[in-house]
Amino acid sequence: MKKTTFLLTTMMAFAIAGQAQRYEDIKTNILVSRFDEAKKDIDKGMSNEKFKSKPEAYILKATVYAALADDPKNAAQSEQLRQEAFDAFNKYKEMQPDGKLLEDIPYKNGPTYLHTTYFNAGYKDYQEKKWGEGLPKFEKVVALSDYMIEKKLFGAPLDTNALILAGIMAENDSKTDIAAKYYARLADAKIQGQGFEDIYKFLVRHSFTKKDMASFDKYRALGTQLYPQSEFFKYDQTDFAVGLEETLDAKIKGLEQVLVNDPNNYKSSLLLGQLIYDTLYSDKEGAVKPANAAELETKMISTFKKASDLDAKEVLPNLYLGEYFINKALALNDKKDAVSAEIKKATKPGAQPSKENVAKKEAVDKELDETYESARVYYERAGELFAKKTNLSGPEKQQYKNVAGYLGDIYTYKKDKAKGKPAEIAKYTEQEKKWNDIYGTIR
Known part of the structure; x- marks a missing residue:
């Protein structure tokens, strides 16, 4: 009985040593950029329950697959390699939340290689104006850089390039809420310089459209502070209520919303009255009064009266x-x-x-x-x-x-x-x- 126990213990020790040796072999291949060889060992190891029972297996897979995804010779399989690398990295984070292994090279190369391959692939989509295809890639880039910043693996407090490109891809893909999320992070950090003014302009317009007047005032104030020469940030809620809308009905609703938020807004009260007056008594040739002219007339009178009372x-x-x-x-x-x-x-x-x-x-x-x-x-x-x-x-x-x-x-x-x-x-x-x-x- 004692002899059998000794043999089992010895066999387990050799098995553990074998797995450890395999991890080391893969790490060595990564360090000398032999990623094809490393992949063979990983794929073989992943068929072994003990090999894949530790977080090392997944961070190594993420590192190797991400490196191979960015190699031009693997262009046909790059998307699959990237996705498998990303899935492996998520599995690693699940198994080791504190990211302890990332203190050691080459493990720390995993998120870096992933960030690089997704950025490069997304940037190619950006150049080709494939907004819908590139956006998910840049969303992963942002998530990766956020993780690396948290683990002190990224040299800046904000991945400006990833955020701006994620915002651009989302904006051009008509996903304005997503664009606003990424642009807001840049604006909240008071990023400024050539080209960044448009971010603040977008956020001002988007906030007004979403009827988020607190954000409207916030980003308009930031734009004024960072770009004091810009006329755009001098426009107030009343200007946007009229300027952003095309139809009379939409303009009226926009001004009425301003007055809901700010009942004592003289400018909006006056402009609402003027807008209706110019419609009902237009001097344009062939102008026809709208079907709800009587309703508009009543609204115009009460609005002008309110404006008169607001500022005597x-x-x-x-x-x-x-x-x-x-x-x-x-x-x-x-x-x-x-x-x-x-x-x-x-x-x-x-x-x-x-x-x-x-x-x-x-x-x-x-x-x-x-x-x-x-x-x-x-x-x-x-x-x-x-x-x-x-x-x-x-x-x-x-x-x-x-x-x-x-x-x-x-x-x-x-x-x-x-x-x-x-x-x-x-x-x-x-x-x-x-x-x-x-x-x-x-x-």
């Missing part, structure tokens, strides 16, 4: 509202004349108009009164703001003159409507004279 020193919202209501009043005047003509035609000489027709005329009169009053409110606000300004520009003088002229007309209308009310007539006459005098003094 700004003239434009009041000018737009004044112009909207005065034009509406002119249209109502035409409607009033048409209703009067219709009633006259329907009423026999000497007879009284029907109650229905009287009510119809009174409704138009009421709406006209209210519309003129709304125009008055906003034009007077604009007039007061113009009066406080010094050195008005030419366009501002013309705007002020128009405001004064319309206010004179509005008070004339109110004075005529106030028959039999001396106090109101006197008040409106005074205001009529005031604005007519202002109109006459503006040159």
